[in-house]
Amino acid sequence: MKFWFDWDFKAAEAAARRAIQLNENYSTAHLYLAHVLSNLGRHEEALAVIQQALVLDPFSLIAGAMRGQFLYHAGRHAESVEQFHVTLGMEPRFWVGQICAAKVYAKLQMRSEALHAWIRPGNTPQVTRKRPPSRATSTQWPSNVQAVCASVMVVSPMCLSDAAEWFAASSLPKPQAS
Numbered sequence: 001m002k003f004w005f006d007w008d009f010k011a012a013e014a015a016a017r018r019a020i021q022l023n024e025n026y027s028t029a030h031l032y033l034a035h036v037l038s039n040l041g042r043h044e045e046a047l048a049v050i051q052q053a054l055v056l057d058p059f060s061l062i063a064g065a066m067r068g069q070f071l072y073h074a075g076r077h078a079e080s081v082e083q084f085h086v087t088l089g090m091e092p093r094f095w096v097g098q099i100c101a102a103k104v105y106a107k108l109q110m111r112s113e114a115l116h117a118w119i120r121p122g123n124t125p126q127v128t129r130k131r132p133p134s135r136a137t138s139t140q141w142p143s144n145v146q147a148v149c150a151s152v153m154v155v156s157p158m159c160l161s162d163a164a165e166w167f168a169a170s171s172l173p174k175p176q177a178s
Helices: 009-022 027-039 043-056 061-073 077-090 095-107 111-118 143-155 157-169
Strands: none
Touching: 009 027, 027 043, 027 061, 043 061, 061 077, 061 095, 077 095, 077 111, 095 111
16 A cells, blocks of 8 residues: 555555565565665665565566566666566566566667567456557557557556657657648
């Protein structure tokens, strides 16, 4: 609650540390603590904590994806890309990993990899949300861009701005003026 709804990172950190104190083998508590630490800019500390989560649960897809994201934020880009390869190698359809990887690849100008991660074959996420109106999914965009943005929106509306920003900087056709 403190992290996701109140954005009270200090209280969220204290709660995660308390959860670890109560059960040091609970990998999810380590994951939450790492996420809070990364949001606070304490990336190296976050990486040490997420590594402990992965020691406790080496097949945790979410911990693997978050580790990739934390590596990117720590400026360790090559390791970040490798982590996404490992995580998506375990489960290519893991949508959180796809989204995190695509965002990192796009920021690193790895356009082909970013596009592949956005529209990875077999991606049928279980989470669906009503799409808000957006210029990025307007009928002015070419159909290939509309399809990718629509698939991103099914997964997470927060990613649409990132997808639109990436497409705007890409070599794909731009929208036509009305």
